[in-house]
Amino acid sequence: MTRIVHVSDLHFELAPERFKPGIRQILDRSIPLLQATDPDLLVVTGDLTSYGCFDRSQLMGVRRWLDGLGLAYLAIPGNHDLSANTVRGSAYPIMETYEAVPWKRTNFASTFDQEPLVIVQEGPLTLLAIALREGDPDGALEQLSAALDDLDGPALVLGHYPLVATKDLGVLATFGYEGYIDGVRDRLLNLLLAQPLVRAYLCGHVHAQTVTTLGGELVQLSAGGLGPGASAGWILDVKGPNLEVRSLPGGGPRAFWPQEMLGDCDPLDYHLWCGNEPLIIPLSPSVS
Ligand SMILES: [Fe+2]
Ligand SMILES: [Fe+2]
Structure with a gap:
C-alpha cells in the first residue's frame, strides 16, 4: 500500500518567536502524530515558516525540523516562504518580502535545493508539486504542462493556494488565491482540468481542512494549518482502484479564524472535515 x-x-519560527509565541512547542506536539502514520511520503503545501522570504535562517530552521521527523518528505513554499507578488511584499514587508531574484537565488530554493516543479513517484501515484509566483517568473507552469502531457498513470498535484473558494460563507468565501496568483490561476486550473489523470489537487493557505470540487471529477483538498490551526491534515492511502482519504488530527489548535469571520457557522464545522467515512477518489477517470 x-x-x-x-x-x-x-x-x-525560530526562537524568539516574533509572530506566534509558542508555535514551536505546538508544532512539536504533532511530531509523534505524524510519525505514527508511517507514510511513504509526507507532503507539506507551504507556509513552512512565517517569514522565511525575509530571513533565510527561518527556512533553514524548518528544514532541520522536517529532517528531524525521520520521514521522507516533500515541501513546497507558501506566500510566507516565497512571496507571491510585489503588492503583497509592500503590504507585508517582513512576512511576505518579495524576492525580485531568479528562482535559484530565492531563500526557499537555496535552502531546499529544489526546482519550481518537483516530480516524485510513489507507488502508482505521480506527485507534481508546484511553487508559483504571480506572473510565473520561474516558468513553473511550463514545466507542469510538459509533465502533465507525459503522464501515464494517476497523479496528484500540490500547490499552496486553493484554486476555487473553499467555503461559501465567511472569510474563506473570498480568501484563497485572490491577491496572490490571480494572473496565473486560470492557466493552472485549466491545465489540471485538461488532464483527467490528475485525481486531486492538494493545497493549504486557508488554515482549514476542506474538500471542494475544481470541476468535473477533480477534487481540491486543503489541509489545515498544522501549527496555528486548524491543526489537521490528510492521510491518503492507495487501496486497490481507489485513493482513500481520511482526516489526520494534528497537535495544535482545532480552529484558526475568529468567530466574527465565520458567519453563523460553528467553528469546528468551519475548520474541520467531519466525514465519518473515508473520502473515496477513484484512481482512474470514469469513462464517459
Ligand atoms: Fe498560512
Ligand atoms: Fe499562505
Missing part, C-alpha cells in the same frame, strides 16, 4: 500524508501551514 502507498500512503501519502498531507499537512500544510506550519508557520515555524
Whole structure:
C-alpha cells in the first residue's frame, strides 16, 4: 500500500518567536502524530515558516525540523516562504518580502535545493508539486504542462493556494488565491482540468481542512494549518482502484479564524472535515 500524508501551514519560527509565541512547542506536539502514520511520503503545501522570504535562517530552521521527523518528505513554499507578488511584499514587508531574484537565488530554493516543479513517484501515484509566483517568473507552469502531457498513470498535484473558494460563507468565501496568483490561476486550473489523470489537487493557505470540487471529477483538498490551526491534515492511502482519504488530527489548535469571520457557522464545522467515512477518489477517470 502507498500512503501519502498531507499537512500544510506550519508557520515555524525560530526562537524568539516574533509572530506566534509558542508555535514551536505546538508544532512539536504533532511530531509523534505524524510519525505514527508511517507514510511513504509526507507532503507539506507551504507556509513552512512565517517569514522565511525575509530571513533565510527561518527556512533553514524548518528544514532541520522536517529532517528531524525521520520521514521522507516533500515541501513546497507558501506566500510566507516565497512571496507571491510585489503588492503583497509592500503590504507585508517582513512576512511576505518579495524576492525580485531568479528562482535559484530565492531563500526557499537555496535552502531546499529544489526546482519550481518537483516530480516524485510513489507507488502508482505521480506527485507534481508546484511553487508559483504571480506572473510565473520561474516558468513553473511550463514545466507542469510538459509533465502533465507525459503522464501515464494517476497523479496528484500540490500547490499552496486553493484554486476555487473553499467555503461559501465567511472569510474563506473570498480568501484563497485572490491577491496572490490571480494572473496565473486560470492557466493552472485549466491545465489540471485538461488532464483527467490528475485525481486531486492538494493545497493549504486557508488554515482549514476542506474538500471542494475544481470541476468535473477533480477534487481540491486543503489541509489545515498544522501549527496555528486548524491543526489537521490528510492521510491518503492507495487501496486497490481507489485513493482513500481520511482526516489526520494534528497537535495544535482545532480552529484558526475568529468567530466574527465565520458567519453563523460553528467553528469546528468551519475548520474541520467531519466525514465519518473515508473520502473515496477513484484512481482512474470514469469513462464517459
Ligand atoms: Fe498560512
Ligand atoms: Fe499562505
